[in-house]
Amino acid sequence: MIDIKNLTFSYGDKKILKGISLNVENSEILGILGPNGSGKTTLINVMDGYLKKETGDILIKGKKIEKYSRKELARIMGVVPQDMIPAFDFTVYEIVAMGRYPHLGIIDTISDNDERLIFDALKKTGTYELKDKSIREISGGERQRVFIARAIAQDPDIILLDEPTSNLDIRYQIEILEIIEKMREVGKTIVMSMHDVNLAIRYCTKLALISDGKIYAIGEPDIVINEESIQNVYGIKGKIIRNGGNKIAYILPEKFNGL
Amino acid sequence: MKKIGGIKFISISVVFFVLAIIISIGIGPVHIPFFTIIKEIFYPNATGPYHIIIWELRLPRILLASLVGASLAVSGVVMQGIFRNPLSDPYVTGTASGAALGATISIIAGLTALNIYFLPFLAFLGATFTTILVAIIATYSSGPKNENMLLAGLGISIFFSAIVSYLMYMNGKDLQTVFYWLMGSFSGAQWNYVYIMLIFAVPAIIILALMGRDIDPIMIGEEHAYALGINVKKSRLLFFVLSSLITGLSVAFSGIIGFVGLIIPHIVRIITGPNNRVVIISSIFLGGGYMVIADTIARSLNIIEELPVGIITSLIGIPVFLYLLTKEKGYWR
Numbered sequence: 230m231i232d233i234k235n236l237t238f239s240y241g242d243k244k245i246l247k248g249i250s251l252n253v254e255n256s257e258i259l260g261i262l263g264p265n266g267s268g269k270t271t272l273i274n275v276m277d278g279y280l281k282k283e284t285g286d287i288l289i290k291g292k293k294i295e296k297y298s299r300k301e302l303a304r305i306m307g308v309v310p311q312d313m314i315p316a317f318d319f320t321v322y323e324i325v326a327m328g329r330y331p332h333l334g335i336i337d338t339i340s341d342n343d344e345r346l347i348f349d350a351l352k353k354t355g356t357y358e359l360k361d362k363s364i365r366e367i368s369g370g371e372r373q374r375v376f377i378a379r380a381i382a383q384d385p386d387i388i389l390l391d392e393p394t395s396n397l398d399i400r401y402q403i404e405i406l407e408i409i410e411k412m413r414e415v416g417k418t419i420v421m422s423m424h425d426v427n428l429a430i431r432y433c434t435k436l437a438l439i440s441d442g443k444i445y446a447i448g449e450p451d452i453v454i455n456e457e458s459i460q461n462v463y464g465i466k467g468k469i470i471r472n473g474g475n476k477i478a479y480i481l482p483e484k485f486n487g488l
Numbered sequence: 489m490k491k492i493g494g495i496k497f498i499s500i501s502v503v504f505f506v507l508a509i510i511i512s513i514g515i516g517p518v519h520i521p522f523f524t525i526i527k528e529i530f531y532p533n534a535t536g537p538y539h540i541i542i543w544e545l546r547l548p549r550i551l552l553a554s555l556v557g558a559s560l561a562v563s564g565v566v567m568q569g570i571f572r573n574p575l576s577d578p579y580v581t582g583t584a585s586g587a588a589l590g591a592t593i594s595i596i597a598g599l600t601a602l603n604i605y606f607l608p609f610l611a612f613l614g615a616t617f618t619t620i621l622v623a624i625i626a627t628y629s630s631g632p633k634n635e636n637m638l639l640a641g642l643g644i645s646i647f648f649s650a651i652v653s654y655l656m657y658m659n660g661k662d663l664q665t666v667f668y669w670l671m672g673s674f675s676g677a678q679w680n681y682v683y684i685m686l687i688f689a690v691p692a693i694i695i696l697a698l699m700g701r702d703i704d705p706i707m708i709g710e711e712h713a714y715a716l717g718i719n720v721k722k723s724r725l726l727f728f729v730l731s732s733l734i735t736g737l738s739v740a741f742s743g744i745i746g747f748v749g750l751i752i753p754h755i756v757r758i759i760t761g762p763n764n765r766v767v768i769i770s771s772i773f774l775g776g777g778y779m780v781i782a783d784t785i786a787r788s789l790n791i792i793e794e795l796p797v798g799i800i801t802s803l804i805g806i807p808v809f810l811y812l813l814t815k816e817k818g819y820w821r
Contacts (some may be wrong), residue, residue: 279714303717310711316572317707317762327705331717335698383716 230255230387230418231276236285238268238275245271247442248285253420253435258413260433260450261422264463267439269422270311273391276420277308289387303331307380309390312373315364321375322360325350328382350381354408370401377408388412390421394428406432426480430454438462454480492759494766501773508777509554512784513546549677553783553797554776555685556674556742559734561775562693564749565756565768566731569703570724571634577750578735581641581728585648586618587611587739592652592666596659607669608681608740615736618644623728637728671796672745674783681741689734693772696730700764703727707762747801748775751809758812778805 231253238246245268253259261269274280276287278294287294289306297305307328315324328350329343339347351357354374359367364375373393380388393409394402402425410432413419423429429436430450438445438453440462446453459467459480466483492500510529514520520538528542563578571580579585590610593599599606622644626637656666702723705713713720735749752775756767782800789795 274711277715279711299714299719300717303715306715308711308715310709310715313709315708319704319708319762323704323761323763324708327708327712327716330701330705333701380715 230257230290231420232286232288232291233276234286234288236272236275236287237283238271238280239283245442246275249439249442249444250285251437251444251447253418255418256413256416257435258409258419258421258433259435259437260429261420261437261439262426262429262462263439263445267462268442269439270391272439273308273389273420273422277306277389278302279308300331303383303385305385306387306389307383307385309373309376309380309388309393311391312369312376312396314372318363318365320360321356321362321364321367322347322351324364324375325356325360325378325382328379328384331383346384347382350378353381353411354378355404370397370404373397373401373405374408377405381412385417387418387420390419392422392424395424402428426454426459430480494760494763494770497756497760498766498769498773501770501777505554505773505777505780508780509550512550512780513542515784515788516541516546548679548682549674549783549787550780551682552677552685552741553674553779555682555689556738556745557748557779558693558772558776559685559689559738560745560749560779561752561771562696562768563731563735563738564751565753565764565771566696566700566703566727567749568753569700569707569764570727571638572707573638574754575750576638578731578738579645579744579749580638581732581735582618582622582644582648583615583641583732583735584739584744585645585652586614586616586621587736588614588652588670588744589648590614591669591740591743592655595665595669596655596662600665604676611740612736614648615732615739618648619729619732619736623725668796669743672743672798673786673794673796674742675787675794677741685737685741689737692730692734696727696734697765697768697772699723699727700768703764704762707764743796743798745779745798745801747798747805748779751805752778755809755812758815 233249233251236246236249237244249272251259261272263269271280275282289297289302294302325347326339326343329339329347332343348357351360354377356371356374356378359371359375364372367375377390377393390409393405397405406428409419409421413434433450435448436450436453437447438458445462446458454469456467456469459465468481468483470479470481510522510525513525514522518538518541520542524538525542528536528538532543533539560578564576567576567578567580568574590613591607594607594610599610622637622640625640629636629640652666656663702713702718705716705718706720706724710720752771753767756770756774760766760770779797779801782804783797785800786795786797
């Protein structure tokens with residue numbers, strides 16, 4: 230679904246991505262993990278073309294990203310950027326309706342079919358009751374679900390999410406991740422950057438550990454996450470707790486005595 | 489404040505617009521009854537007593553005022569939206585100062601006396617030149633283009649205003665003419681101006697109304713707009729050019745009229761919410777109708793001579809705006 234080869238990107242003189250290669254198969258959830266400043270958000274932004282890559286290739290469904298028009302790309306790839314409070318009082322319904330814009334011609338208005346997809350997305354994310362409220366008067370967890378609803382209404386094959394669970398308390402985090410898991414079950418391919426290693430292990434089918442703009446390891450969570458990789462990437466000792474089978478259940482960071 | 493639905497408010501604006509035009513036709517030194525106006529509009533009678541007053545004197549002026557009001561209001565919605573800046577107005581890009589320079593040169597060099605079309609022509613030329621200049625400066629400067637465009641426009645405005653002031657200072661005899669033009673008026677209205685607006689401004693307004701939807705995601709954030717299939721850079725430039733065009737035409741035919749372009753968009757947003765297609769379509773009729781009313785007051789008050797319409801637009805409009813602003817908590821963060 231997504232094939233990335235030797236991707237580089239710099240802000241001015243500062244190299245952020247130093248040759249990233251990875252691929253994501255159909256209906257996978259790829260979690261991008263790494264410490265702050267490792268390039269997670271940049272990678273997401275370059276993957277959707279918002280930031281222009283320097284060198285390397287990004288293939289979406291086997292076709293180079295630059296061969297797509299902006300609108301074509303928006304029909305197959307939805308993006309949920311990092312959480313922020315918009316400056317304007319758009320209603321929740323209006324925000325989700327924007328997901329249909331890439332499908333509308335210049336004189337089109339929202340059709341019955343568009344309306345059905347919008348309501349569907351609102352219901353799937355549990356935001357239907359909020360539809361007439363302003364995006365600015367709902368909570369952070371609700372807002373995040375609204376932007377996910379917009380990506381769902383966009384009806385793409387791929388959804389990219391930039392730290393969808395940051396700044397949320399644990400219950401909202403789980404709610405969001407379950408919505409994302411359901412998306413995968415209906416065949417969507419998901420790529421998301423994440424902070425929380427434990428949640429990533431639990432919900433992602435594949436993990437990419439990024440360190441200093443390079444891929445440290447990529448693969449199934451069980452293979453990628455171990456004491457050594459946590460030590461090398463995050464610079465802390467972590468104890469890995471496994472449950473009954475041999476699956477990783479939890480990383481327990483040891484107390485940091487370095488200071 | 490409770491929001492009014494888009495369709496409902498658009499309908500109200502259309503009714504307001506139509507009534508403003510018809511009632512204004514009747515007002516003036518010669519009063520014309522409502523139904524006589526309706527009759528004359530649908531069944532023109534060339535020998536009727538009001539024919540010339542309606543068709544030659546009042547209608548071109550009223551239609552020009554409505555088209556200018558609509559253009560400025562729409563231009564304001566677009567500029568505020570694409571720059572995500574509540575203080576943007578149609579003149580923010582320096583358009584007005586360029587037009588003012590063109591008009592001043594035309595008046596002072598005596599070109600206006602040779603041919604009345606010199607003034608709007610030079611004003612439009614000045615507006616276009618400035619707009620292109622601002623766009624070029626913003627493109628070649630580093631940093632966030634969004635702010636640079638505003639700052640470049642501001643800089644050029646101040647620079648050109650200084651030249652206009654200098655020219656006025658050096659040419660005392662034309663001072664009043666220039667000053668009067670700068671304050672804005674529809675007293676020079678004629679059908680040719682109306683036709684030019686119909687040919688160029690109206691299609692641009694229609695395109696802006698249709699494309700206006702793309703401003704919604706831009707107002708949330710560039711990243712969001714990008715994710716929704718909008719090439720932000722390209723579409724911002726297109727919006728910028730089209731709204732500069734209608735502003736340039738408006739300034740050329742009527743001078744610099746404040747308030748409508750800055751405040752009408754805010755009033756509409758407070759009432760309907762930020763959905764740009766709705767805001768643009770409502771602003772067309774609210775801005776147009778409001779300008780017609782303001783101009784009718786300007787030409788009927790007749791204190792010494794006709795008042796500049798810009799004075800009226802602000803004197804009536806600002807209190808309404810301030811009232812709405814107090815009713816609305818945190819409408820623009």
